[in-house]
Amino acid sequence: MAPPRGPRGGRGNAHGSAGPGVTESRTAAALMLADLRAGQLLDGAFERRTQPLDARDRRWVQELVWGTLRTRGRLDAILAERVRGGIAKLDPEVADLLRLGAYQLLSMGSVPPYAAIGQTVELTKRRHGIGASKLANAVLRRIDRERETIEPAVPADPLEALAQAYSHPRWVVARWAERWGMDDTRALLDANNAPANIVVRPYGVSREGLAEALQGAGVDAFEVPRVPDSLRLAAGVALTELDAFKQGTFYVQDPAATLVVQYACVPEGGTVADLCAAPGSKALELSRRAALVLASDRNLSRVDRMLDGFGRLDADRLVTIVADARQPATVRVDAVLVDVPCTGTGTFRRHPDARWRLRVSDFAVMGAMQKQILRAAAQVVKPGGLLVYSTCSLELEENDEQVNAFLAEHPEFTLEAPPAGTVPDDVLDNGCLRVLPHRHGFDGAFAARLRRAA
Secondary structure: OOOOOHHHOOOOOOOOOOOOOHHHHHHHHHHHHHHHHOOOHHHHHHHHOOOOHHHHHHHHHHHHHHHHHOHHHHHHHHHHOOOOOHHHOHHHHHHHHHHHHHHHHHHHOOOHHHHHHHHHHHHHHHHHHHHHHHHHHHHHHHHHHHHHOOOOOOOOHHHHHHHHHOOOOHHHHHHHHHHHHHHHHHHEEEEEEEOOOEEEOOOOHHHHHHHHHHHHHHOEEOOOOOOOOOEEEEOOOOOHHHHHHOOOOOOOEEHHHHHHHHHOOOOOOOEEEEEEOOHHHHHHHHOOOOEEEEEOOOOOHHHHHHHHHHHOOOOEEEEEEEEEOOOOOOOOEEEEEEOOOOOHHOOOOOOOOHHHHHOOOOHHHHHHHHHHHHHHHHOEEEEEEEEEEEEEEOOOOOOHHHHHHHHHOOOOOOOOOOOOOOHHHHEEEOOEEEEOOOHHEEEEEEEEEEOOOO
8 A cells, every 4th residue: 555645745754754844855955955055056956855656746846846946036035024134044954945935835736835834944953953943833823923014125226126026137137127128138038937848859759649649648749939840738647657768759848949950940851960869859859851961969968867858768860878978979971950058048947957057157158168169060071061059048148148259259150040831930130040938938949050061
């Protein structure tokens, strides 16, 4: 017999037994936030910490952690008014535990207040002692009592007010407001706080065939604007449990990534190198047109996971390589895609930890790497061939400025728009691809097609 579930959030307690202790799910959430403080990425921390949990509990943990990160600025403003001396004086883990508890109280209607408070207090006691647990108890009970009038005071500074309301660092809000204005920036911040859709691409079957198989499994699938071959799935679907997933008839890909490859429009039957390929969905998309795709990444474990994904799909026309994009392990090819490492400001809805990890200095660090990769990639493009530069960043320093600097140094390359009708006109900007979350409803993306002289 399966052990009984704890109150709205996992089976049993931190040690795996049923009872009044801390649920495994809440323990996993706390450990994930500790991983983020240690510099790890959210997706990897989630996979590692929730591995022992079942699908229902994994979804619960994801709702809690992603929601806490998306609303951290607002939560901090609420907590700051109820913690003597402010939240900054607290141990970072205690602050994170309070955020998790407050989010459950204020935003997770399925969690009874007694469970949100009691479990958070017990977890704080186990990890930081009786004094910290008393603080957590007092603060969370006050939040519960005052929930009807909980909204913090609105800062007088309009940028600070936006930053607090939408839980983004003020300096990020300021740079976007300077570029797009306050109304567009507000729309972008709002888009960043909406859960990302689950969008899949059929593989080895037609879109209609995949939709029929999903419908047979009780999964609703919907059309996707601008990317008609993709399907948006209803929220909460456990993808890995679907027969269609196990049979390798689809892979997950945000429409922005699909648009990057469609914009690239690599030559039919050519050889293409994807030099920053992991996790591999763009390489799969490239293989729809190319005769051979060389998919490389410098990280062995990422290449192994990519290879596993290709194996699940029984994909052909793909060869995986472990290689640094700054030193490509390939001869000259017809087309090269470099989806370079970047700050990822276009994926804040999917990776809410990234907004809190980002530093101003990251633009210089990433920019230097992007320049190195672009220069190296140019060396393996055949005369007359195509070099496609792309990012999931919204920032000019990583996009337009990188391309302009490259073209100034490499007169043998010119910017070339894709053939008419390749992608919708509303994602094209002076020959480049520019996808914006608040205008198109997808992740942010940028791409430029650079043609080498014959």
